[in-house]
Amino acid sequence: MTLEIGVIGTGMIGQDHIRRLTHVLSGARVAAVTDVDLDRARAAAADGVTVHETGAALIADPAVDAVVVTSWGPTHEEYVLACIAAGKQVFCEKPLATTREACDRVLDAEVALGRRLVSVGFMRRYDAQYRAMKEVVTSGAIGAPLIMHAAHRNPSVPGFYTGEMMINDSTVHDIDVARWLFDDEVAAVTVVFGRTSSKAGPGFRDPMLVLLEMASGVLVDVEASAHAGFGYDIRGEVVGEDGTVELSEAAGPVVKRAGRFGGRIPADWRERFVGAFDGELQAWVDAVAAGGTTGPSAWDGYAATVVCETGLAALRTGAREAVSLRARPDLYKEQPEP
């Protein structure tokens, strides 16, 4: 069976997922697309792909089995709720929704339905290195985890980027990794600034250190840098009672020559996580074709948004801010893989 997919939002990542679904993955095909900019939607539609004028029309289309939401974040709630109302599986790029209240409405709708239809695009869970790190942590080989050091270094960011976006758009991935890696919730967030890079624009304090305190007491420090210059550098090291595990320096080969060694640093997140993006969407296609779903749940999307909101408060106050999550509904107590 070929899964017929509708894609809402044909901007940068929407086009990338269309390419992936069309040329890289198996078991699915793009049947319909839409975008507020209909010309952009038409340009992204290959022959035989229906272009709908609205997301609502795309979701209602009986020829669409399941939906991929890749529009602007503030529109996600509306489309995800419409998919739940229509009983269609939906893969929503992060964020699930941009406020705690909007995420609450999605959780309420899915819980009322009584089955999981929502998957959120936290693709790092499908990265080979992070998966190997999780295996080591959960095997007990390094003993109880105590601390994680992480770094999220962007070579540069567009001029409109702000400190708030460093939390919402960059550190959000480290927040999801911490929750997933330690199977735990974030209990408190503190944001600390030091010397600011001369490359940062006016009012943009960069880099920042984001300290996540997990409910178990594990500490996760995330260096979030927007102007690292040299490349897209994602670091992670977990310190346990009996040892450590860290992401390797490079996915590619290390070349030793003329008394030196070196490897490639990815240019951006697309290069670093291409395998993870392929893996997450293939896993979702396979699970939906089999009648279920997989991947980060609406609960994971809710928790990430609440921790980001708390991080923004910590950024403003300079104080340690406690994270307050609602009780986890039973629907999300059993987490499908990964």
Ligand code: NAP
């Ligand atoms: P983008 O290039 O701006 O694309 C978003 C597209 O959605 C644009 O074509 C936009 O049109 C359109 N749009 C806006 N409102 C809409 C609506 N009501 N209905 C349908 N389409 C609408 O942004 P992007 O970088 O692709 O990001 C899209 C989403 O993916 C964001 O939520 C972002 O956080 C997420 N994302 C995730 C990752 C990741 O690492 N997992 C990476 C990149 C992006 P206009 O431009 O005319 O507004």
